[in-house]
Amino acid sequence: MNHDDEDSNMEGACGPSVQEDEKMEEDDYDDDANLWSATMSARYQCEEGECSVQSCLNQFTECELMAGNNKVSCELCTKRHGGPDKKTIYTDASKQLLIYNPPAVLILHLKRFQVYRFRSAKVSKFVKFSTLLDLAPFCSKRSQNLSTFEAGQTKVLYSLYGVVEHSGSIHGGHYVAYTKVRPPLQENSYRWQFLPKNQNEKVANSPKGALGDPDVPSGKWYYISDSFVSEVPESKVLEAQAYLLFYERIL
Template sequence: MPLLLALSSLLEDLIIVRDERTVLNPHGVMHALSLYVGHFNLTRQQDASEAFLHLLISLRDEFAHCYVPHRSSLADITLSDSKVYKQREGNLPECKRWKQNLFGPFDGTVGSILSCRNCSSVLSLDFENFHCLPLSPVLNANGDITSGCSLVDCLKYFTVVEHLDNYRCDRCWHIIAAKYLSLRSEVDEEKVSKLQSCVDYGTCSCRDMFPLESLPCSSSSRATKQLIISQCPKILCIHFLRASVGLDGEPIKHQGHISFPLLLNLSPFTGGASSAGPLAMNAQRDGQQALHLYRQLNMQANADVSSSSSSPPQLSRSKLYGLAAVVEHYGKCGGGHYAVYRRVASNPDPDDPGKPVAGLGKRWFYISDGYVSEVPEEDVLRAEATLLFYERL
């Protein structure tokens, strides 16, 4: 497991507290990553979001090679006579099924819901895993990022309800066909009953009951499609899609600040009961209330969640996230430089490195290659972010 060992070694070196300046080189991790990603070249620049995804996927592949079945819960499921499971999974090897269901700290799930507005039925429900949530900035008529655009706006845009007209809903067709037959002078009770009791919409033979001529009334429906975050990851990575293609076919980068909060609540974007309104708390928009709550939650991170009284009752702690890191890109598409803002714990006690100094809260540092400096929160919130990392509280 060369990649896992190289990454573990680098992380161990990073957490050692030293009294003198030390240079740490991630060459070992990058070389191990090139074993899994053929086009990963150490001599050329890499996109930060692509490198991050390559790292997670390569770790998953490396870990999967060492998988040994031990009659896990997934193995027990494969032995059951579940008709639904057999149809969905087919005859895939157990290791491949296990790999598909393996969730790491960065893994979440996005659900796509297609619903009929006429009969209120769910037409389809699909799920797709993600390591990094891609969000498009809100652009104005000129193709530039709108003034005052925020992460909350991008999440709203990502989960906005799309309206589809003239959609063919099979359940609506059954309802219309049954009504049509029941209003005829000679009612065929058997056909009406079959239409009303049918549940295999789209795969049934109900349409064969009618001659070639269509029904006298329209069976087209209005449908809605919406994306929701159905499974929230432990560590939420957000990628702002700033790269685009201009009218001349050349790649361009959408410059401009997208504001982001210190404390983020994902509840409005998960399809839950609280998703009716924009409840995400933004320190820049909501003022000191969100910032105060953010700091309270940080101070009580080790307390029992069930007994915590600092968070409002309408907020679910499983969907509350605190900002942990911000990656900023300087330059244009195809070139430039990456730097990062990182939130760290308090300064360690020199006599006991594992014990933080009392009275000091979280601190932010700006890292650009070998340059490291402590910065205030205001500098972090002014960053022109490309990647955001949030940790679940």
């Protein structure tokens, strides 16, 4: 055996073959895809005909098939079958949007105005919403590695504190608001760490538990229309045809 043959055999023995290398790439991709597609808790189960914030989030985060004109370019397929000129190979794929880093303040904008061909119209369908919202079914499982999560946490809870409603039609209307006046946040509250600039810090002696439900901030609801302000019951707020919803993270 000459020197060149010996070097060639050693390289083949120490390094993976082309087929093995491609198999490793596929395995790594599958593992990574599974991690990203898993959610913190089970997917939300919608009832038949349900129209709610949760059903909207379910639809927004569902897995989509990218086929036909929506195929995506695949580096692995191009490497395998692209030929000497490395022609880009397009293949079917799946796409899914999930929340990674839940914000301290969550603002949901519901689509109330839509264009039908050459005509604009207002979407007046009632969308059910609640004062307490759990985002865990729509959050990537990778979120649990963030500093704002505790070990074993399976909920991401938000409390409603504001609603904006549009009254009237597409040709003329008026914006009104409902807001909940809450007590100021205490200086040692764990909730300060939900702010982006504080996410590298852990609040000492945090009063919350990872598996329990925290206290929903107390307060009174008020209806605001220009300079007119009046106190209203929470039930009145939940009947609003919401255009914007404002939530604050409490877990």
